[in-house]
Amino acid sequence: MELIVVTPPDYFEGEAALINRFFEEGLHLLHIRKPVDDPEKFRKLMQGIAEQHYPRIAIHQHHEFAEEFSLKRLHFTEQQRKARAAGDFAGLTADGFHLSSSVHDPHTIQELTEFDYVFFGPVFNSISKKGYESALGDEFTLAPHVLKVFAIGGVRANRLAQLKQMNFDGAAVLGSLWHQTVSPLTELKNIMKAINKIQ
Template sequence: MKVILISNPTATAEESTLINNLFNEGLAFFHLRKPNASEHEIGALLQQIDEQFYPKIALHQHHQLVSRFNVKRLHYTEHQRKQATIAQLKDQKEKGFILSTSIHQLESLNQITEFDYSFYGPVFNSISKKDYQSVVPLDFKVEKHINTPAIIALGGINDKNIHQIKTMNFDGFALLGFIWEQPKNAIANFKIIQQTLKETYD
């Protein structure tokens, strides 16, 4: 089960320390998403993260930073995906980049190629965005599509509902609000997720 943590969209106190500690606790993948941050701000945050974790980090903005940091994961928003050409994406794949994107309608899976995985949601009511409500019924199941190797559940995921992710046929899930709503509890809440996963899937 692929577990991804998405960054708090705004700056968080002692953020780089928390990110390093989360990686040390076993975090597998981290998506650095800060829509309003400048290239300088994203670069400054990356400089404070232990470089051994760079291969586990995906950039949502300022993809050009890969020339300075050993980051091999690039995320494309829906807008970025529509602007990119197949040739550009294939070139990045040939250079060893792992590509991800986001979709909001499952029909979009039929239009996606060259991506290693895609976020889909909100699966549950969002924790961080109170008006971001679930778009799927509880008996929902993903129908896998050959063009997208993995589909990642996004939205409102916590220790109480991750058991539903597997029955919905997702390949993994992304965390955001459950970890960052109270940054002082980020490590403790991540450990709760780890324990719940062990109890649910082992």
């Protein structure tokens, strides 16, 4: 089972240094999600992250910075994906980009042939978005699939084994990392230990 960390929506002091520590601890992939349109804050954040980590960073917004920072991973929301022509994504993959997206209907997963992986959720009730609840039952199992599917929404360390049984390839964590009494780095280590136990 693979792990993706998604940043909180707001920028904060020391964020770049913390992201560097995440990668030093062995995090494979990080998604920078900053819905507020603030290009200079985004640039400053990227400048604070060590360049050797750039290949393992996907960006949700500010795709225009991909060339400046040699970023090759772009994420598209479901709304963004539906608003663009399929040929746009084929062009991006031809240019060497790795693409990901978000889906809320498992039946659409097989259609996204230009994408490397997708987020599907909320699998459990969201931690970071109050009232954003899962419509899936405890018996839900993801159908066999080629595209990698990462569970998102309410993912905690003690639910990773359940996600594996549900046929997910990995988990994307947000609220469980940033909305805990322990530090994000400590919680990341707890989650990574839990993943190693179920491999």
